[in-house]
Amino acid sequence: MSNDELLPEDALTREVVDLMAGLVAIFHREYEEAAAARSLTGAQAKVLALLRRGPMPMRHIAQTLSCEPSNITGIVDRLEARGFVTRESDPQDRRVKLVAATEQGQAASAELRESLNFAREPLAALGPEERGTLRDLLHRMLVGAGG
DSSP: OOOOOOOOOOHHHHHHHHHHHHHHHHHHHHHHHHHTTOOHHHHHHHHHHHGGGEEEHHHHHHHHOOOOOHHHHHHHHHHTOOOOOEEEEEESSSEEEEEEEOHHHHHHHHHHHHOOOHHHEEEHOOOOOHHHHHHHHHHHHHHHOOO
């Protein structure tokens, strides 16, 4: 089947979509609980997770999280007040502000990520080859979705 063809609306496709929705719901619930346990909102935790990739412009953070730039400004303000991030001018364009995680922010993000258990046990039930296949399939789906 080519990438341009739509999947037929069949029972298997509906079941896969329902299973993915269930996993997403469990992930979001656990992510929000883990963030709250560290006195972070889910949005603050997501910004810190994004910054694991390195400093990035606030506009890029807003686009990635599908929020208004003004919302990101408030989130970054609160993270900065807690010492989790800094803002610095982009050396290429001083009008652009880059947000970077501090050591404290990186540690908080790593701790939060390590506390997420929702997939560990289910993934442990899969062998290494199955986990590799699942990873490859999920990657293909993300790439196909433009992610």
